[in-house]
Amino acid sequence: MKQKQFTQILGFNFLRMCMFIVIAALVVILYDITSKGIGKINWEFLTAMPRKGMTEGGIFPAIVGTVMVTVITAILSIPLGMGCAIYLNEYARDNKITRIIRMSIRNLSGVPSIVYGLFGVVIFVQLMHLGTSILSAGFTLGLMTLPWTITASEEALKNVPNSYREGALALGATKWQSIKTNVLPYSISGMLTGTILGLARAAGETAPILFTGAAFYLPFLPKSLSSQFMALPYHLYIMATQHHAIAKVRPIAYGTALVLITVVFLMNLFAVILRYNLRKHKME
Amino acid sequence: MIKFKEKLIHGIFFFNGLLVVIVLLGIFALLVFTSIPAFKEISLREFLFNSNWNPTSYVKSSYGIVAMLVSTFMVTLGALLIAVPLGIGTAAYLSDVASTRVREIAKPTVEILAGIPSVVIGFLGIVLVGPFIAKVFNLHNGLNALNGSILLAVMALPTIISLSEDALKSVPKSYEEASLALGATHWQTLVRVKLPAALSGIIAACMLGMGRAIGETMTVLMATGCAPAMPESFLGAVRTMTSSIAIELGEVPYNTTHYYALFGIGLVLFIITFLVNMSADIILHRYQKVAK
Numbered sequence: 001m002k003q004k005q006f007t008q009i010l011g012f013n014f015l016r017m018c019m020f021i022v023i024a025a026l027v028v029i030l031y032d033i034t035s036k037g038i039g040k041i042n043w044e045f046l047t048a049m050p051r052k053g054m055t056e057g058g059i060f061p062a063i064v065g066t067v068m069v070t071v072i073t074a075i076l077s078i079p080l081g082m083g084c085a086i087y088l089n090e091y092a093r094d095n096k097i098t099r100i101i102r103m104s105i106r107n108l109s110g111v112p113s114i115v116y117g118l119f120g121v122v123i124f125v126q127l128m129h130l131g132t133s134i135l136s137a138g139f140t141l142g143l144m145t146l147p148w149t150i151t152a153s154e155e156a157l158k159n160v161p162n163s164y165r166e167g168a169l170a171l172g173a174t175k176w177q178s179i180k181t182n183v184l185p186y187s188i189s190g191m192l193t194g195t196i197l198g199l200a201r202a203a204g205e206t207a208p209i210l211f212t213g214a215a216f217y218l219p220f221l222p223k224s225l226s227s228q229f230m231a232l233p234y235h236l237y238i239m240a241t242q243h244h245a246i247a248k249v250r251p252i253a254y255g256t257a258l259v260l261i262t263v264v265f266l267m268n269l270f271a272v273i274l275r276y277n278l279r280k281h282k283m284e
Numbered sequence: 285m286i287k288f289k290e291k292l293i294h295g296i297f298f299f300n301g302l303l304v305v306i307v308l309l310g311i312f313a314l315l316v317f318t319s320i321p322a323f324k325e326i327s328l329r330e331f332l333f334n335s336n337w338n339p340t341s342y343v344k345s346s347y348g349i350v351a352m353l354v355s356t357f358m359v360t361l362g363a364l365l366i367a368v369p370l371g372i373g374t375a376a377y378l379s380d381v382a383s384t385r386v387r388e389i390a391k392p393t394v395e396i397l398a399g400i401p402s403v404v405i406g407f408l409g410i411v412l413v414g415p416f417i418a419k420v421f422n423l424h425n426g427l428n429a430l431n432g433s434i435l436l437a438v439m440a441l442p443t444i445i446s447l448s449e450d451a452l453k454s455v456p457k458s459y460e461e462a463s464l465a466l467g468a469t470h471w472q473t474l475v476r477v478k479l480p481a482a483l484s485g486i487i488a489a490c491m492l493g494m495g496r497a498i499g500e501t502m503t504v505l506m507a508t509g510c511a512p513a514m515p516e517s518f519l520g521a522v523r524t525m526t527s528s529i530a531i532e533l534g535e536v537p538y539n540t541t542h543y544y545a546l547f548g549i550g551l552v553l554f555i556i557t558f559l560v561n562m563s564a565d566i567i568l569h570r571y572q573k574v575a576k
Binding site for chain 2: 004005007008011012014015016017018019021022023025026028029032033080083084086087088090091092097098100101103104105106107108110111112113114115116117118119121122123126143146147150174175176200201203204205206207210211233234236237240241250253257260261264265268
C-alpha cells in the first residue's frame with residue numbers, strides 16, 4: 001500500500017515538473033526579450049526612420065508595413081473565411097463534397113508557411129503581375145490564415161441556437177433572410193474574435209513575406225499598395241542575422257522583438273476582450 | 285424571383301466553400317508544374333538520392349536533397365524527443381492533477397507560447413540558447429542541430445499539450461471510476477487506463493506537432509548554422525529543406541533550373557507534411573468513432 005502511494009507522489013511530481021519546465025520556457029522568453037528590449041523603447045524608436053544603415057534611428061516603417069500588410073490580409077481572409085464557414089454550417093449537407101472541403105481545411109492549416117510563400121511568388125508576384133508588394137504579401141498571408149478564420153467562424157456559428165433559425169423560418173423567412181437577420185448578428189463578434197487571433201499570427205509570420213514583398217531597408221514609408229515594405233518580423237530577422245554590424249545593432253533587434261510580441265499580444269488581448277464582452281452580453 | 289435570389293446566394297456560398305479545395309489543389313499543382321522544368325536537367329535519381337547540393341558550382345552544379353532531408357528529420361526527431369514527453373506530461377498534469385487555479389494559470393501560458401512569432405524564437409536561439417550550448421559543450425558557437433531541436437520543441441509544445449489534453453479529457457468518466465473502484469490509485473488509473481484509452485488522440489497530437497516542426501522555417505533558418513552538407517552530429521551545423529528554400533530563393537533569378545529545383549524541394553516538403561497531417565487526421569477520426 002505504501003509503495004503505491006509513493007509511486008503516485010513520484011509520478012505526480014514528475015508531471016508537475018513537466019508543466020513547470022513549459023512555464024519556465026515562456027517566462028525565460030518573455031523576461032529576456034522584455035528586460036533587454038525595454039531600454040530601447042522610446043518615442044523616437046517607435047516613430048523615426050532607420051538611419052545610417054539601420055544602426056541608428058527607429059523602426060517606424062516596419063511598424064507601418066506590418067499594419068498595412070495585416071489590413072490586406074484581413075480584407076482577403078475575413079470575407080472568404082466567413083463565407084466558407086457560413087456554407088459549411090448553414091448550407092452544407094453531410095455528403096462527400098462537404099467532407100472533402102473539411103479535409104482540405106485541415107490540410108491547408110498544416111501546409112508549411114514557406115510553401116505559401118512559394119505559391120505567392122508564382123501566383124501573385126509573377127502571374128498576376130503584382131510584383132513584390134504589400135498586396136502580394138498580404139494576399140499570401142490571407143490564404144495562409146484562411147483555415148484558421150474558417151474554423152473560428154464556424155465555431156461561432158455553431159453557438160447560435162437552432163431555435164433562432166427555426167423561428168425566422170417559421171415566420172416565412174427564406175434561408176438567407178434567416179441567416180442574415182437571426183444568425184449573423186449573434187455570431188459576428190465571435191467570428192471576429194477568432195479571426196483577429198489568426199491575424200495576430202499572420203502579423204508575426206516571416207517566411208511567406210520573404211519573397212513576396214518584404215524589403216531589407218527602406219528609409220521611407222511605402223507609397224502605395226504596390227510598393228515593397230519593411231515589416232517587423234522581417235526586420236528582426238535582418239537585424240539578428242543579416243546586418244553587417246550584428247553586435248552593434250543587437251539592442252535594436254531586442255527592441256524590435258519586444259515591439260513585435262507587444263503588437264501580437266495587443267491583438268490577442270483585443271480578441272479576448274471582445275470574447276469576454278460577448279459572453280457578458282449573452283448572460284444578460 | 286426570391287427563389288432565384290436564394291439559389292444564387294446558395295451557389296455563391298457553395299463556391300466559396302469549394303475555394304479551399306481549389307487553393308489546396310492549386311498549391312499542389314503549382315508546385316508540381318513549377319518543379320517539372322527542373323527535371324529536364326536534373327535526373328530524379330540525382331535529386332532524391334544524391335547528398336550534394338551545390339547549384340552554383342562553376343564546374344558542375346549538383347542538385348541532391350538527401351543532406352537536407354536528413355537534416356530536417358534529424359532536427360525534427362530531436363524536437364520530438366524533447367517535446368513529446370514534456371507535452372504529454374504537462375497535458376496529463378493539467379487534465380488529471382492540477383487544481384482549477386493552477387489550470388487557470390497554465391492554460392493561458394500555453395496559449396501565449398503558441399502565439400510567439402517563430403522569428404522571435406529563432407532570435408532567442410541565437411542570443412540565448414546558442415551561447416548556452418556553446419558553453420556546455422565547449423563549442424565555437426552554438427548554432428547547430430541541437431539548438432534547432434530545442435527551439436522547435438518549444439514551438440511544437442502548445443499543439444501537443446492542448447490536443448493531448450483534449451484526448452485525455454474525452455476518455456469516458458466511467459473508465460476512471462471503474463479503475464478507482466477496483467482500488468487503483470489515481471496514478472495507476474492515469475498510466476494504465478486513461479493514457480492507453482487516449483493513445484490514438486495523443487499520437488495524432490504528436491504527429492501534428494511533428495508536421496509543424498518539419499515545416500517550420502524561421503527558427504531553423506536562424507539557429508541551425510545552415511551548412512549545406514550531410515549532418516555529422518547534433519552538435520554540427522545543419523541546413524533543412526525549409527531553410528534552403530528561404531536562403532536561396534531570394535538570390536536566384538526567376539525561371540532558372542536552380543529556381544525550379546527550389547520548387548522541387550517545396551514539393552517534397554508539401555508531400556511529407558501532407559502525409560503526416562493526413563495520417564494524424566485518420567488516426568484522430570478513427571479514435572473519435574471509437575469514443576462514440
